[in-house]
Amino acid sequence: DAGITQSPRHKVTETGTPVTLRCHQTENHRYMYWYRQDPGHGLRLIHYSYGVKDTDKGEVSDGYSVSRSKTEDFLLTLESATSSQTSVYFCATRDSGGSSYNEQFFGPGTRLTVL
Amino acid sequence: TQLLEQSPQFLSIQEGENLTVYCNSSSVFSSLQWYRQEPGEGPVLLVTVVTGGEVKKLKRLTFQFGDARKDSSLHITAAQTGDTGLYLCAGAWAGGTSYGKLTFGQGTILTVHP
Numbered sequence: 001d002a003g004i005t006q007s008p009r010h011k012v013t014e015t016g017t018p019v020t021l022r023c024h025q026t027e028n029h030r031y032m033y034w035y036r037q038d039p040g041h042g043l044r045l046i047h048y049s050y051g052v053k054d055t056d057k058g059e060v061s062d063g064y065s066v067s068r069s070k071t072e073d074f075l076l077t078l079e080s081a082t083s084s085q086t087s088v089y090f091c092a093t094r095d096s097g098g099s100s101y102n103e104q105f106f107g108p109g110t111r112l113t114v115l
Numbered sequence: 116t117q118l119l120e121q122s123p124q125f126l127s128i129q130e131g132e133n134l135t136v137y138c139n140s141s142s143v144f145s146s147l148q149w150y151r152q153e154p155g156e157g158p159v160l161l162v163t164v165v166t167g168g169e170v171k172k173l174k175r176l177t178f179q180f181g182d183a184r185k186d187s188s189l190h191i192t193a194a195q196t197g198d199t200g201l202y203l204c205a206g207a208w209a210g211g212t213s214y215g216k217l218t219f220g221q222g223t224i225l226t227v228h229p
Contacts, residue, residue, distance in 0.1 A: 031215050040124065042203055042219035043158070050214045058216070090157050094215045102146055102207040102215040106157030
């Protein structure tokens with residue numbers, strides 16, 4: 001298993017406050033991803049990174065920003081949290097090896113509640 | 116946006132029964148994966164299929180990739196209570212850029228009763 005940790009694991013916050021979720025990996029994987037998981041929607045990509053300081057938007061990026069200053073850390077920030085951002089957030093990593101066939105390794109998730 | 120339609124969304128069966136979960140798209144995928152997720156944890160990869168028509172077996176689980184690489188199925192034989200969980204299909208779009216982005220289906224919640 002890739003060593004992927006997420007912090008915090010649970011958070012309750014109020015509408016309008018900024019929130020930062022952290023993903024830390026110990027596998028030196030090049031690619032990192034942030035997803036949100038909601039009932040009936042599977043996993044939806046928020047942002048991804050293909051290297052240090054190289055990031056791009058996914059399909060549900062509005063209201064979120066990311067930063068990656070080191071290979072091992074990928075931060076997701078909710079600039080001004082809204083109730084629609086209540087969700088479970090997963091970080092994933094992927095190696096850049098040619099035989100990986102896009103396999104992603106997932107962290108344990110962060111359950112975020114916005115009141 | 117490439118969509119993956121997964122069905123059924125819910126499946127409740129008795130131990131010993133067989134079941135099939137389907138994943139369909141109008142897009143061609145270069146590879147397709149099946150993940151299993153347990154409550155409170157992240158998804159874990161079960162299998163990757165990359166060749167049209169490919170069939171892979173993992174104990175009682177059989178995975179098939181459609182000839183045109185637009186669909187896939189997961190068949191479980193003689194389900195056990197330990198198979199209970201959320202099953203997700205995910206595809207890497209053949210016409211996309213690299214970076215390994217995946218499109219996920221909506222998921223199938225499987226409950227196997229003793």
